[in-house]
Amino acid sequence: MGSGGTGRVERFSLRSAYGEALLELGRRRKNVVVLDADLALSTQTARFRKAFPDRFFDMGIAEADMIDTAVGLATTGKLVFVSTFAMFAVGKPWEQIRNSAAYSGVTLNIVATHSGISVGEDGSSHQCIEDMALIRIIPGTTVIAPADDIATYALVTKLAEHKGLSYMRLTRPNLPRIYAEGESFEIGKAKVLKKGTQATIVATGSLVWPSLQAADILAEEGISIGVIDMHTVKPLDSKPVIETAKRTGFIVTAEEHTVIGGLGEAVASLLAEHHPTRIKRIGIRDRFGESGSCDELMDFFGFTPEAIAKEIKEAL
Numbered sequence: 001m002g003s004g005g006t007g008r009v010e011r012f013s014l015r016s017a018y019g020e021a022l023l024e025l026g027r028r029r030k031n032v033v034v035l036d037a038d039l040a041l042s043t044q045t046a047r048f049r050k051a052f053p054d055r056f057f058d059m060g061i062a063e064a065d066m067i068d069t070a071v072g073l074a075t076t077g078k079l080v081f082v083s084t085f086a087m088f089a090v091g092k093p094w095e096q097i098r099n100s101a102a103y104s105g106v107t108l109n110i111v112a113t114h115s116g117i118s119v120g121e122d123g124s125s126h127q128c129i130e131d132m133a134l135i136r137i138i139p140g141t142t143v144i145a146p147a148d149d150i151a152t153y154a155l156v157t158k159l160a161e162h163k164g165l166s167y168m169r170l171t172r173p174n175l176p177r178i179y180a181e182g183e184s185f186e187i188g189k190a191k192v193l194k195k196g197t198q199a200t201i202v203a204t205g206s207l208v209w210p211s212l213q214a215a216d217i218l219a220e221e222g223i224s225i226g227v228i229d230m231h232t233v234k235p236l237d238s239k240p241v242i243e244t245a246k247r248t249g250f251i252v253t254a255e256e257h258t259v260i261g262g263l264g265e266a267v268a269s270l271l272a273e274h275h276p277t278r279i280k281r282i283g284i285r286d287r288f289g290e291s292g293s294c295d296e297l298m299d300f301f302g303f304t305p306e307a308i309a310k311e312i313k314e315a316l
Contacts, residue, residue, distance in 0.1 A: 011174035015113050017149035018170060019044030021156035022081060026052045029160065031077055035070050037063050037084040043113045045083050063088050067096035067108075074106040079160060082108065086115035086128035086169055094134055102138045102165045109159045110135075115145075115169040116256035117289040117297045118206060127289035133261025135167040136234045142166040142187060143234040145205030145255075150179040151231055158187050169205065171256075173294045176209045178229070190237040196226030199312060200244040203254040204230045204263045206303075207282070211254050213305030218313060225312065236266050238274070245277040252280045252312055256303060259283035280315050282308060 025032045026048055033055045040046040040058060049056040059066035063084060070080045083089070089112035090097070101108045117127045132143050142164060146152040152170060159166055166187075178193070185191070193208075194215055203211040208229045215225040226248065228240055245251050251271065253264035264281030271277045284301060298304060302311065 009176045012149040012177050013044075013174045014146060014149050014152045014170040015042070015044040015172075017152040018111055018113075018156055019047040021153045022048040023051055025079075025157060025160055026055065029079060031079050032160075033057065033073055033078045033080050035059055035066050035080065035082045037061060037066050037088060039084050042085070043083040043111075045081075064093040064096045067093040068100050070108055071096075071100045071104060071106050074108050075104075080108050081159075082110045084112065085126065086112035086131045087126050090131040090134050090167070091128060097135070097165070098138050102141055105140075105164070107163050107165075109162075109166045109168070111156065111168045111170065113170045114172045116171065116206065117284065117301060118256060118294045119172050120294045120297065121291055123291035124288040129256075129258045129284050129289060130261070131167070131169055132233055132255075132257050132263070133265075136261060136266070138165070140164050141234060142232065144168040144187065144232050146170070146231055147203075147205060147208035147229050148175050148178045150177060150181065150183055151185060151229075154183065154185040155187065155231065158185060162187055171206050175206055178209055178212070185231065188232045188235045188237060190240050191229040191231065192226070192240050193229055194225070194227040195244075197224040197248060198316060199248050199250040199252055200226035200228060201252045201254055201308070201312070202228045202230050202241060202263065202267055204233055206256045207254040207308075210303060210305045210308055214308035214312065217305055217309040221313075223313065223316065230263060230267075233263050233266060236270060238270055241267055241270060242275050245271055245275050250278045250280075250316070252282060252315075254282040254303075254308060257283055259285060280311065282311060
């Protein structure tokens with residue numbers, strides 16, 4: 001993400017946090033197994049492979065086979081984690097995810113890295129901006145997008161007790177740390193980070209930090225904006241969204257994902273049914289990504305703190 005006037009900020013790897021969480025789960029539970037599709041170094045599952053080689057399976061570039069194999073292992077009582085890039089984790093084996101995994105009701109955790117346009121120079125073919133929508137529409141699924149490394153570690157460990165098909169999307173670039181060590185998280189329960197009186201940003205994943213920065217920018221102008229980290233996009237935590245909609249009358253959603261079928265649409269549907277509210281969705285419109293550096297792309301798509309603040313100010 002572009003730092004755009006926010007100063008130098010230390011950033012931390014969500015992928016490394018995932019690798020560390022897998023190691024901890026592997027030590028605690030002998031039934032944990034990990035599958036990867038020839039990208040273990042990039043996804044950081046290689047750490048688990050080194051520690052527990054007999055419980056790691058590199059499936060090669062055969063993602064559909066990887067999901068089916070994972071389902072088979074899950075039926076034998078294994079706690080299975082599957083990883084590759086988001087484009088390959090969801091786009092290629094969607095039929096197997098729907099019919100073999102979700103429909104059969106097994107517990108399976110898909111943790112995908114390199115999601116969204118922040119993948120960078122790899123271009124639109126590798127920039128998966130539809131993944132949350134593709135999983136969200138499958139019945140009974142859970143969709144998670146952590147905002148930093150602390151949230152990633154905590155939520156991965158929570159998956160060990162979570163039932164059904166879960167999908168977690170992680171970013172390629174490191175992200176600023178929002179939470180303190182030891183912060184607690186619950187799957188399906190949002191974190192209210194800041195309360196405001198004029199609007200609230202409901203953000204997920206990589207856009208939580210710039211949303212917080214945007215709220216600070218607007219606060220300097222006397223504009224009161226709240227921020228909610230909706231780390232679990234499905235099931236959506238409806239209570240804080242409805243409460244803040246009643247209080248402020250204006251909701252902004254922010255996601256590094258297409259606005260079609262993602263967080264923005266989930267929040268809009270919720271409010272349409274329970275408390276019709278003015279809403280603005282910040283995300284990727286009906287288009288593909290571009291090739292460029294992460295900073296260039298985050299700026300191009302309007303995901304910097306300044307761009308988010310400008311959009312909100314103009315909409316108020």
